[in-house]
Amino acid sequence: MKFSSSFGALSASALLLATSVNAAIELDINDRESIKKAAAIAAAGMRKWYTGDRPGDVPGNLPDPYYWWECGAMFNAFVDYWYYTGDDQYNAITMQALQHQIGDYNAFMPQNQSKTLGNDDQAFWGMAAMSAAENKMEDLPTDQGPSWLALAQATFNTQAPRWNTENCGGGLKWQIFSFNNGFNYRNTISNGCFFNLASRLYKYTGNQTYADWAVKAWNWERAIGLMSEDFHFFDGTDDRQNCSSLNRIQWSYNAGVHMAGAAAMWNATQSEEWKTKLTGIIKGTDVFFKDNVMFEVACEQKGTCNVDQRSFKAYLSRWMGYSMLVAPWTRDLLLTRMQTSAQAAAKQCNAGDNGTTCGLRWTNNGVNDGSFGVGEQMAALEVMQNLLLDEVPGPVTEQAGGISKSDPSAGSEAQSEPVEFDTITTGDKAGAGFLTTVVLIMILAGAWWMVS
Template sequence: MKFSSSALGALGASFLLASGAGAIDLVIDDPSSIKTATKAIIANLRAYYTGDKVGDTPGNLPDPYYWWECGAMFNSFIDYWYYTGDDTYNTITIQAMQHQIGDYNAFMPPNQTKTLGNDDQAFWGMAAMAAAENKFPDPTDPKQPSWLSLAQAVFNTQVVRWDTLTCGGGLRWQIFTFNNGYDYKNTISNGCFFNIAARLAKYTGNTTYSDWAEKMWDWELSVGLMSPQYHYFDGTDDKQNCTTINHIQWTYNAAVHMAGAAAMWNLTGDDTWRQRLTGIINSTDVFFNMKDAPNVMFEVACENNGKCDVDQRSFKAYLARFMGYTIKVAPFTSEYILPKLTTSALAAAKQCNAGADQTSCGLKWTQNGVNDGSFGVGEQMAALEVMQVLLYDQVAGPVSEKTGGTSKSDPSAGTETQNQPITFNSITTGDKAGAGFITTLVLIGIIGGAWWMVS
């Protein structure tokens, strides 16, 4: 079965909605067709990135995109190389990743201090972890830290932020006390830590990482960020000792936990982790239960009501990404995941038919090929990820130190003191709040609607 698919051509502001057949046919069981589609989509996703231009900053996207999403985008570029073998974007990816390393070799660039969240840092850390697992080309400069050590540095800088003063533990959303959101313990920050810890455990075999993954899992369950049915909620206020939970569900929270649980099952072979992983996969039905589009992924909290902000329009990319990862490291999950991925990929491809050259992907895949006119990095990245993971059977699984991994380990990376004085300018209303910024918007704008998407 064939569906017309295409990718983004120019920046969203210049797009004119068009109808008719797109330029690319996606055949889900034909690797060459998938590679053709993803090649077009990533080329146009890359058009949004200006960090490699003279006078711009490598690793930054222009407004309105936040720093964390650029890290997420380069993770997509690493994934693209892994699935297709096309190295077109390796140079700008390496340049961006190295430029944003910052303090402690842990993705803490000084120019992000005023708004740096644990989740923001972690999205860059997960990109470095993917580079190590996928054997992405190592930096040629021996003075540069390895991909693995960058992920280890993110872990090491975050583990010392484990906060037992309230809620019995957990990570706060923001790193520094002067940032708005410091009193919120959100699920994505803690889930990303779990994800990185579990994948580091799988890669290195070091039980310190797996112990912390277990500890984070138990803590999230104990405070209610995760339900016994494996639904993941937005976060909790530590000023109330985490006694109240914002029950809104997002695809990316399920995504990071799914991959972490898959890594833990791969590492241990334990039936407990098999049960947990299966439970997470089953719980994602909330994101695939549209009556008129079964098995097509949608962002349940904001997609139908038109309230998805810039951040949220990228979240489906991470669920698709980590569903693909899960199939590779826990093959027994393929029978549960593949129907969702293949149906979603076809639906996404079918509506990548807008713009001057009919190559822009919209947000809503559930509209039977009708492009909703929402264009941007997030929309394009989501379409890219859900299609390229269909190449899962064309590549080897993520490596470890025992199965061919080449990225150099540094267990002490990032452990130098973080107690140095911090200097920063006055916080202005124009400062970017990063990935977690959505929490404030959600609490103000749509928390009242949380009831309709709680299982």
């Protein structure tokens, strides 16, 4: 996952000029057919941005300025769309993309993505596979790839050995490879994704090892301070300073990824401890809502959200929906916010030549802000389609309805096959150190700019 400020392939100004004050996605939150129709419109709008299925293009890649991880997140949204609505028109491109990006160790580590491959990037693809398993999407044929569950297990099995105790007492680094900028940064989303995946694998399989890792990741984040006592989640910390200082900017997806993981842990254990933690996380998301409408507090009101950040509300919406499915008592805490946000999102999906293109801000009473792209469409789609939670039975498990085949050792061969690097010169080392320092300074400076 990287930082970018480009707008994307479509012309925002052209789309905005085409806005019609009379058009918008119509949504009746009490009518399931209305919700399905609204979700279908948002999904079609997101599909238009994807070119990976075209001749000569690469399945599982979005065009510039999008990074690889967001394409995995997008296909998770399509998995959710099929699950909630029953509309399978995007299943073929979803399966094609997931299969094409499996990469080394059957763990979503394609070699051509190594320069942008962080633990969080890999995990977003792994979580898409986990959703496919939980939602009973048919596995790939055995001669075409591993099962969805095995892909999620391989993602976990390649990440667990990266738990780094050289400093900070543990945790995952942001980047997998030392030649990538940000290698010395330990960010909350990488560790949160690991916690999320471990928790859901525990819920699905019942294997205690996953639970132990989930608890270990949670406790480490809390001890370091990436998670506050009142369940606010901060961006990350520098391991060259032994994680002694924090970048305290808050992003909605950090809260969401932990919310879903805690919900899975509560579901699997039924414990008061996890109920208390989950309740705390939900209350901590107050910072991302204004009059029950979701917004990205760090950048949205100032118009400084980059391409990555414009998708973050999609994941909070996704994981709020997941939490309500696996921990039904959370509906009293979450559903009103989901409904109000969905109405606000639909109301401003009124741009483009079809009058249904979605912008970023949902808090402008239906005024489209002219920010368009995959993230904006995905966020609107997720917040609307998750209103259909009463139409689905909820995520399955290995013992209760699951059909995806388990492979607990998937990806484990990565532990005995070290990455081979080109010879590194003193100049390379100095350059890498300088670039990493620059990246961390930019992260901290960007955080100051967005919250000041």
